[in-house]
Amino acid sequence: MEGDKSIGGAPAGLGMSVGRLEAFSDGVLAIVITLLILEIKVPAGHEGTLGSALAGQWPQYAAFLLSFLIVGIIWLNHHATINLLQRTDHTVQVLNLLLLLPVTVLPWPTALLAEYTHEGTPGDQRVAVLVYGLTSSAMAATFNVLWRYILRHPELHKPQVTTELLAVRNRRYNVGLLVYPVATVIGLVSVPLFLVLMLALALLYLLPTPDVRT
Amino acid sequence: MEGDKSIGGAPAGLGMSVGRLEAFSDGVLAIVITLLILEIKVPAGHEGTLGSALAGQWPQYAAFLLSFLIVGIIWLNHHATINLLQRTDHTVQVLNLLLLLPVTVLPWPTALLAEYTHEGTPGDQRVAVLVYGLTSSAMAATFNVLWRYILRHPELHKPQVTTELLAVRNRRYNVGLLVYPVATVIGLVSVPLFLVLMLALALLYLLPTPDVRT
Amino acid sequence: MEGDKSIGGAPAGLGMSVGRLEAFSDGVLAIVITLLILEIKVPAGHEGTLGSALAGQWPQYAAFLLSFLIVGIIWLNHHATINLLQRTDHTVQVLNLLLLLPVTVLPWPTALLAEYTHEGTPGDQRVAVLVYGLTSSAMAATFNVLWRYILRHPELHKPQVTTELLAVRNRRYNVGLLVYPVATVIGLVSVPLFLVLMLALALLYLLPTPDVRT
Amino acid sequence: MEGDKSIGGAPAGLGMSVGRLEAFSDGVLAIVITLLILEIKVPAGHEGTLGSALAGQWPQYAAFLLSFLIVGIIWLNHHATINLLQRTDHTVQVLNLLLLLPVTVLPWPTALLAEYTHEGTPGDQRVAVLVYGLTSSAMAATFNVLWRYILRHPELHKPQVTTELLAVRNRRYNVGLLVYPVATVIGLVSVPLFLVLMLALALLYLLPTPDVRT
Numbered sequence: 022m023e024g025d026k027s028i029g030g031a032p033a034g035l036g037m038s039v040g041r042l043e044a045f046s047d048g049v050l051a052i053v054i055t056l057l058i059l060e061i062k063v064p065a066g067h068e069g070t071l072g073s074a075l076a077g078q079w080p081q082y083a084a085f086l087l088s089f090l091i092v093g094i095i096w097l098n099h100h101a102t103i104n105l106l107q108r109t110d111h112t113v114q115v116l117n118l119l120l121l122l123p124v125t126v127l128p129w130p131t132a133l134l135a136e137y138t139h140e141g142t143p144g145d146q147r148v149a150v151l152v153y154g155l156t157s158s159a160m161a162a163t164f165n166v167l168w169r170y171i172l173r174h175p176e177l178h179k180p181q182v183t184t185e186l187l188a189v190r191n192r193r194y195n196v197g198l199l200v201y202p203v204a205t206v207i208g209l210v211s212v213p214l215f216l217v218l219m220l221a222l223a224l225l226y227l228l229p230t231p232d233v234r235t
Numbered sequence: 236m237e238g239d240k241s242i243g244g245a246p247a248g249l250g251m252s253v254g255r256l257e258a259f260s261d262g263v264l265a266i267v268i269t270l271l272i273l274e275i276k277v278p279a280g281h282e283g284t285l286g287s288a289l290a291g292q293w294p295q296y297a298a299f300l301l302s303f304l305i306v307g308i309i310w311l312n313h314h315a316t317i318n319l320l321q322r323t324d325h326t327v328q329v330l331n332l333l334l335l336l337p338v339t340v341l342p343w344p345t346a347l348l349a350e351y352t353h354e355g356t357p358g359d360q361r362v363a364v365l366v367y368g369l370t371s372s373a374m375a376a377t378f379n380v381l382w383r384y385i386l387r388h389p390e391l392h393k394p395q396v397t398t399e400l401l402a403v404r405n406r407r408y409n410v411g412l413l414v415y416p417v418a419t420v421i422g423l424v425s426v427p428l429f430l431v432l433m434l435a436l437a438l439l440y441l442l443p444t445p446d447v448r449t
Numbered sequence: 450m451e452g453d454k455s456i457g458g459a460p461a462g463l464g465m466s467v468g469r470l471e472a473f474s475d476g477v478l479a480i481v482i483t484l485l486i487l488e489i490k491v492p493a494g495h496e497g498t499l500g501s502a503l504a505g506q507w508p509q510y511a512a513f514l515l516s517f518l519i520v521g522i523i524w525l526n527h528h529a530t531i532n533l534l535q536r537t538d539h540t541v542q543v544l545n546l547l548l549l550l551p552v553t554v555l556p557w558p559t560a561l562l563a564e565y566t567h568e569g570t571p572g573d574q575r576v577a578v579l580v581y582g583l584t585s586s587a588m589a590a591t592f593n594v595l596w597r598y599i600l601r602h603p604e605l606h607k608p609q610v611t612t613e614l615l616a617v618r619n620r621r622y623n624v625g626l627l628v629y630p631v632a633t634v635i636g637l638v639s640v641p642l643f644l645v646l647m648l649a650l651a652l653l654y655l656l657p658t659p660d661v662r663t
Numbered sequence: 664m665e666g667d668k669s670i671g672g673a674p675a676g677l678g679m680s681v682g683r684l685e686a687f688s689d690g691v692l693a694i695v696i697t698l699l700i701l702e703i704k705v706p707a708g709h710e711g712t713l714g715s716a717l718a719g720q721w722p723q724y725a726a727f728l729l730s731f732l733i734v735g736i737i738w739l740n741h742h743a744t745i746n747l748l749q750r751t752d753h754t755v756q757v758l759n760l761l762l763l764l765p766v767t768v769l770p771w772p773t774a775l776l777a778e779y780t781h782e783g784t785p786g787d788q789r790v791a792v793l794v795y796g797l798t799s800s801a802m803a804a805t806f807n808v809l810w811r812y813i814l815r816h817p818e819l820h821k822p823q824v825t826t827e828l829l830a831v832r833n834r835r836y837n838v839g840l841l842v843y844p845v846a847t848v849i850g851l852v853s854v855p856l857f858l859v860l861m862l863a864l865a866l867l868y869l870l871p872t873p874d875v876r877t
Binding site (some may be wrong): 128 | 686689690692693694696701707712727728731743746747823
């Protein structure tokens, strides 16, 4: 049967199930979104009051919130994409791992951004923005590689997936591909500007609109 | 079909499944409840015996236990709420992420509270209580936002959900909304009092009563 | 219907599902068993070779291995127990949280034991053994509380659960209740003896025998 | 009934389900792959620019990437293997725990390798390679123990598992058993060579070929 062969040569029912792909990815995404808080430290040996010490940590809160939202968005998009599949193949699995790579990396540029927003030289701040921007752009890029592979393999789709739905999503993900690199280039001017811009884009994305709800 | 459209425009079977919403949220809750212990340090370079050094760390144990119970309670309520749904929509997903935000933040005010119970000035202690109180109040508030959205969207419910069940739960969650802010205001007087009060309320909540078992 | 009422007053299908209880508990157990390695440090600024520095860390490896095995055993027993259920109630959920409390605590006495095996005074070593012993005994005790509640509530069981199976398991878990306290008392003599004894007991437990395989 | 007895003496439906074995293992693998980033530190108090400080950390990135890929490969192989089963027994569960032991250990040799690639003496570097090589070899070895047990117990297999499929996989896993020890011996010459060789092997493995896709 051709249906069997398309699952990487394994007989039907022995390929990677969609459920386990989701469970593993959900695990990674849930852990990353929860580990982010470990980068926010309790002030120790601070001068002045605890209140002012906490207020001085605002770049840490902004970087945390931004990464929380980015991981949340990737989770929503990931589910919406994997949910189109009725089965997977070896390439989907490897491309999914490729997407999880920048996702697991994210806590590190988050800490970098938080650390250098205040104290770094302008040059160091640009490096921090660049590393964060590259990581988030890599998330968008690897997500799109996975998306395009799925787009081109209708034999993996559930029967109710329509070309209209695929076209709407494709436009939306193509836009998403541009957002992070553009924000990064703008952000090279200043870290606070980068944080505000990225936060605004993430919040905008989460607001429901007729288009983005599909 | 109207049923299809209500899943954010996606054809039936392609919206976010309730199962994956639960799996991701369970992952986040399980990780937060397990990360809390990382804030309790092994005494190093202590004077006197290890026994007395460990005894001196009691605020860390109290803060750990309190946060463990609060996350446990949120998990019970979250499951009881999501379990009413037979499907979700974009808003449920975004409101669920909104609830997970203060949940993932909790290890940080927990460490803050543990650190400043003993050693801080009275002013610093009030700040620590305030940050902890605001985080736990934000958990209750975002939970109630999610709850009220679900309450007002019966088209998402399983058929066996009754208005009586919803009314009982609604009264209970409304009370829950008041508990953390009130305890926080009382707790501004002293951190130990705050810990005792919050622990008592959490334990009271977990005890089964005819009302709270629904 | 009586069947409905037994799920804490909620209509059928709206109580806590066994699946979500397992998923949350599996999450906590998987995280604890994986966090243990974070307590083993990379030697920095050591005298002599890296090889000898690593060899000197043996108490850390022994404590890690012991806690890994204890969490693994709890996971096996937890699954075997929850798998008897076809539904849960509020008490099962709260008792399950009670069991997860010492489970999440375990990384801390593990670090304590590793730290004080070598360097502590004899008194400090006894305290470290005692804290570890109390935590593992609390795991066995809370597991038995959960077990006994389930034992006494046959209305929660799957139909194929037999009284013979329950009797075999009950004997085995009663023995398990004694193991940790007895090992702790013996271990007050010396930490290495405690580690060897506990490791031997854990390995013995994992070996398949006709009795323990049920 | 014979079917019942084969599940470790427990009546049908009460043995460890394949699903929970997968869920727990997925949890551990997802956590390990996500914890790896915690070993990469944000440069603090560095001389020169942040850019050059980050560039100097390349061994940390290489070690992270290698461990990410190794855990990803183990996850793919683990799923492909467990997915052959329609039920498990006590031995599968214990052998699965045995496999998870070196998996949870991996973040530690990863940190060791990253730390000593640059700064260690040649002798210390060899020790770091050796510990990493032993851990990854232990992962391959324990995986093969689990695999061979499953290979020899066809009564646990799904009906569609064919001897041809088992033979193809067996050849492949036998090769995998040799890869890590051989790379370790070669790597004793130099840590960078070890990193390059291991990375190349991991990437080669992930590329789809007719043979490895089954």
